Amino acid sequence: QLQLQESGPGLVKPSETLSLTCSVSGGSINSNNYYWVWIRQPPGKGLEWIGSIYYSGSTYFNPSLKSRVTISIDTSKNQFSLKLGSVTAADTAVYYCARALWLLPIYYFDYWGQGTLVTVSS
Amino acid sequence: QSVLTQPPSASGTPGQRVTISCSGSSPNIGTNTVTWYQQLPGTAPKLLIYNNNQRPSGVPDRFSGSKSGTSASLAISGLQSEDEADYYCAAWDDSLYGYWAFGGGTKLTVL
Numbered sequence: 001q002l003q004l005q006e007s008g009p010g011l012v013k014p015s016e017t018l019s020l021t022c023s024v025s026g027g028s029i030n031s032n033n034y035y036w037v038w039i040r041q042p043p044g045k046g047l048e049w050i051g052s053i054y055y056s057g058s059t060y061f062n063p064s065l066k067s068r069v070t071i072s073i074d075t076s077k078n079q080f081s082l083k084l085g086s087v088t089a090a091d092t093a094v095y096y097c098a099r100a101l102w103l104l105p106i107y108y109f110d111y112w113g114q115g116t117l118v119t120v121s122s
Numbered sequence: 123q124s125v126l127t128q129p130p131s132a133s134g135t136p137g138q139r140v141t142i143s144c145s146g147s148s149p150n151i152g153t154n155t156v157t158w159y160q161q162l163p164g165t166a167p168k169l170l171i172y173n174n175n176q177r178p179s180g181v182p183d184r185f186s187g188s189k190s191g192t193s194a195s196l197a198i199s200g201l202q203s204e205d206e207a208d209y210y211c212a213a214w215d216d217s218l219y220g221y222w223a224f225g226g227g228t229k230l231t232v233l
Contacts, residue, residue, distance in 0.1 A: 037222075046124060047159075047167065047210055049222035063218050096166055106173050107214060108157045112166035 002027040004097050004113035012091075012120050018084040022097030022113060029078045030055045035100040036080045037109060038071060040093040048093075052100060053080055087120045094118075125150060125223035126211050133231040139199040142228045144211035146192050150223050154214045156194040158187055161208040161227075170209070171196060198230075206232045 008020035022036070029036060038050040051061040053071045061069050070083040084091060094115040101108055127145040134140040144156065155174050159167035169178050171187035174194065186197045194213075198205055211225040 046227040047212075047224045049224065052222075060220060062221055098166075105155050106176075107155070108169050108172040109159070109167070109212075110169050110178070112168075115166055 002099065002111045004099065004111055006095060006097050006113045006116040008116065008118070010117060010119060012087055012118060013122050014088055014120055015086055018082070018087050018091060018095075018118055018120070020082045020095055020097075020116065020118070022080050022082075024078045024080075024099075029073065029080065030075050033101060033103050035060075035102050036073065037098045037100045038082045039096045039098055039109070040091075041096070041115070042090075042093040050082065050084075050095075089120050092118065092120045124226040125215060126213065126225035128209075128211060128225035128228045130226065131229050131231065133233055134198075134201045135233045136201055136203060138201045139197060140201060140230065141198075142196045142209050142211075142230070144194045144196070144225050146194070146213060146223070148192060149217040150192075150213040150215040151189065151194055152192040153216055156187065156189050157212045158185075158194075158196045159210045159212065161210065163207070167210060201232055203232045206230055 003025045005023045012018045035052040037052045040048050051071045053059045053073050068085045073080040094117050096115045097113045098109045099111040158171035160170045161167040174189040175187045184200045188195050208227045210227045215223040
C-alpha cells in the first residue's frame with residue numbers, strides 16, 4: 001500500500017521560505033504515468049493545486065504561484081520537495097502531497113498524505 | 123475565486139438522493155474529464171469519481187457522476203449519515219501552460 005508523509009516546519013516567518021518534503025513508501029517514485037503533486041488548503045477553505053513533478057524532473061506549476069514555487073525530486077531517497085518563497089499569512093494552509101495518475105483522458109489524485117499545517121506568522 | 127463553480131452547501135435526509143453541480147468552461151470541463159473527491163472532517167480528500175463517471179474500487183455504487191458540455195454533477199443516492207463531508211470537483215485546464223482546477227467545494231449536511 002502506497003503511503004505519503006509530509007514533513008517540515010509548522011511555523012514560518014513572513015517573507016521567508018516554506019520548505020516541505022514528502023516521503024513515499026510502499027512504492028517507487030520512479031513510476032511511469034504518475035506525477036507527484038503538492039496541494040494546499042487554507043483553514044476553512046477549498047483545495048488549491050500548487051504544482052506537480054515527474055520522476056524525470058519535469059514540472060508544472062499553478063500560474064498564480066509559479067514565481068515563488070520550486071518543486072524537486074530525489075529518486076534515490078524516494079522523496080519530493082516543495083519550496084515556497086516570500087510567504088505571507090495568505091500562505092497559511094494545510095499542505096498535502098499526493099500522487100496523480102496521468103494516463104489521458106484518465107487522470108486523478110489517488111494517494112494523499114495526511115497533510116501538514118504550516119502557519120505563517122512572526 | 124475558483125475556476126470551477128460549486129454550490130457552497132447541499133443537504134438531504136437519510137435515504138434521499140442529492141446532487142452537487144460543478145460548472146466550468148471550455149478549457150477545463152469542456153475539454154477534459156472530471157474527478158470528484160470526498161473530504162471527511164479532519165482528513166485528506168479521497169478519490170470518489172474519475173473519468174466523469176468511473177468509481178474506484180471500494181467506492182459504493184450510491185455515488186455516481188455525469189458530465190454534459192461544460193458542467194458535471196455528482197449524485198449520491200440512499201444518503202447516509204457518513205456521507206456528511208465536503209465534496210470537490212476537479213479537472214485539468216488547458217489554458218495558459220495547463221493547470222489543475224478545483225471547485226470551491228460543497229459541504230453536504232445529512233439532516
